[in-house]
Amino acid sequence: MNKSPTVATIVAIFAVAEGHMQVLLVSRTGEPAVGQWALPGGFWDDNESLNASATRKLVEETGATDVYLEQLFTTSGLDQTQATVAVAYFALVEARSVRLREGEDWRPAWFAVDDLPHLAFDNNRLIEQAVARIRAKLEYTNIVYGLMPSEFTVRELQTTYEAIMNGPLDRRNFRKKMTSTGLIEPTGEMRREGAHRPAQLFRFTSREQVFL
Amino acid sequence: MNKSPTVATIVAIFAVAEGHMQVLLVSRTGEPAVGQWALPGGFWDDNESLNASATRKLVEETGATDVYLEQLFTTSGLDQTQATVAVAYFALVEARSVRLREGEDWRPAWFAVDDLPHLAFDNNRLIEQAVARIRAKLEYTNIVYGLMPSEFTVRELQTTYEAIMNGPLDRRNFRKKMTSTGLIEPTGEMRREGAHRPAQLFRFTSREQVFL
């Protein structure tokens, strides 16, 4: 064993806005890769667990609570100059509940995942893998709850699915599938907005991860 | 930040033998948890990547090559006495190609996964998660190749599936599904053994991970 290693956590925070999946990036102020866009992250403080460290990052950047957070993978050797282990996470947050931290020279911003600049480290690859995992889990879990407000219409849920899947879905089949899974249930309330029939509101039956 | 953390890799090595899924355990010779059974692992040497460290552990214990190795997750705080990060992997090896390392006071042995003793740390939970992942990936990837020799009959492959899934499968449907995926192909050779019709031998078309 050489020098003692450094452990960092990295969090890819996703939201859906304007019909597209967005990821939160920050402009790096420290070495290495100063000035480049990158995923938020920081060194691990061994007073807390790794998960707590990732959650803390997430809250610092977005203020969001009631999110979905999952570990992706751990890599070594991101940084040539010292022994580094990076534990990567991804999170799903509701766009409207986010208040980005602004100020100083710390600049967080949302970027559409299908139109990213070149990022520091291997962050582009990391995001690709996270997106692939999210797409896959959309099919057999309820993790989309992280992207939705507590109450929503079926149409809003479908819009979120379409943004992630990057393509249109059939309205009737979508509703049938969703209501048959038992993952969502009607609240009993309606939403009236505009010159048309009001929409039923739904909620997730659980806001913990559930597999089908 | 307090004291500098320690990084360890842990590998759950699986094989199928005697109709059951087996995991390799070692009896701990060092503190903590001396004398308890546990998964093999060791401290990370920052001269190598994390994956290389896991691979090295694997080879040391089993001598196996051409295996399937995948990262599971990373945890912190296994050990109360110091800041520890443990990166867990699982591997699939062919039982017959394994030569267990013996000698000194290091005692590796195979245990059936559905009949494990209480293990050190959270190793029981780790194994459960690995098994769940393997079961799931059996359905949509070719990772079972790690458990099989380079040539095998359809029946042998089915036996392996049945051991992992813990239940019988229909022979006709199994063969149809397997040959239709394109994951395996006939070698052209036959295996004669015993007083019955010889069986075609197959190989995996790829010995890298492939998704369906």
Add this chain to the structure above:
DNA sequence: CCAAAAGTGTTAAAGCTACACCCATGG
């Protein structure tokens, strides 16, 4: 010719895809 495992095809049920019309509301 007998025993033992290999190999093969069909039918029914379930699930998925595609598709068009009526409903409730606001203006």
Add this chain to the structure above:
DNA sequence: CCATGGGTGTAGCTTTAACACTTTTGG
């Protein structure tokens, strides 16, 4: 009464599950 988005059912197709007999070999 018109425009707008909400809500529903069905028919064809594809996929999966269940199931029994014939083939090849060694002894």
